[in-house]
Amino acid sequence: MKINDFKLECYFGRYEFTAPYLLTQSDCESMTTKELLSMEPGAEEEYLNQWLGYTETWGDPELRRLIATLYNDMTADDVLVFHGAQEAIFGYMNVLLNEGDHIIAMYPNYQSAFEVANSIPNCEFSKWYIKDDGAKWTVDFDELEALIRPNTKVIAVCSPNNPTGYTFTNAEIKQLCEICRKHDIYLFSDEVYKGLELDGNKREWMADNYYKCASLGVMSKAYGLAGLRVGWLVSKDHETLENVVKFKHYMSICDSAPSEFLSKVALKHSDELLERSIKIIRNNLKLADEFFDRYSNIFEKKPITCGPVAYHKLLIDMPVKDFCQLAVDKKGVLLLPSDIYGMDDQYFRMGYGRMGVSESLAKFEEFLIEEKFV
Incomplete structure (x- = not known):
């Protein structure tokens, strides 16, 4: 079969492990193998004896x-x-x-x-x-x-x-x-x-x-x-x-x-892990809401009721693809523009499931100021 390139993975292949400020990731914060095994008594020894x-x-x-x-x-x-x-x-x-x-x-x-x-x-x-x-x-x-x-x-x-x-x-x-x-x-x-x-x-x-x-x-x-x-x-x-x-x-x-x-x-430990993710998302949403409230002339924020991702609108007269490219080039802030989804509009994806959102938002704010968007 012949199939088109997976645009999102091609994009992440360029930036996911090189851009220092990831503001668009769709997964939640991970943990080490040791941290996970520590949740279940006896799991570490059993894991080491796992048949391969x-x-x-x-x-x-x-x-x-x-x-x-x-x-x-x-x-x-x-x-x-x-x-x-x-x-x-x-x-x-x-x-x-x-x-x-x-x-x-x-x-x-x-x-x-x-x-x-x-x-x-x-x-x-x-x-x-x-x-x-x-x-x-x-x-x-x-x-x-x-x-x-x-x-x-x-x-x-x-x-x-x-x-x-x-x-x-x-x-x-x-x-x-x-x-x-x-x-x-x-x-x-x-x-x-x-x-x-x-x-x-x-x-x-x-x-x-x-x-x-x-x-x-x-x-x-x-x-x-x-x-x-x-x-x-x-x-x-x-x-x-x-x-x-x-x-x-x-x-x-x-x-x-x-x-x-x-x-x-x-x-x-499903409930425990989900609650861990929800706590991170809620904390990051508070930070993001404060950020977007400060810059309501630049962005139109969209609320979410579930999950770690949101799709916000860029209000300035600049293609969102160019805006996101400038952010990663100038400050290493990674966002996901709507053209990755084959859409010709002004939206970009942000992710709230990981730690480090505070630092990434601060760097994003620096970008807005230094590039005179504010």
């Missing part, structure tokens, strides 16, 4: 059981583990989509959610836009239904959304699932930030609401354990999972045994 052979293609049985407990109505049999979320998306979309199919994807979105469709001959792709109403991000379900065609196979959503931070309410989750049920459409739901609710309203997993939904989770984002490279799909649709696991045979085959062990330790 092949693991099961479906994933470690105990890991699958622990993942299933995150959901309301799932068992280990409903869980398929992957080498990160990216592999899960790539495998699912390749299995579900064929020539002549049509996919609708929430937009903006993680590129791989729709890019596989673009690589399949005569596979059509429509965008369901998240819209800026001037104060916040919104979606229109009437517009979604208007996009549905007789050959629509999959609707792909990302909630909490990356990059906007838009998050479905539980009522909207049920509405979306009912639309898919009515039209007999598969639902692919990227929920990698699930558990990071900031508004006090815990969201339901979409796979708990619809048989033909596959919910995507990962250790990377909400848990801050990106280096483990462990993700999963959860669904009651076992036929689809069986087909996807056969595609996995041509990718990773199985996951890393040490990564699966560490993921089990993490999920035994």
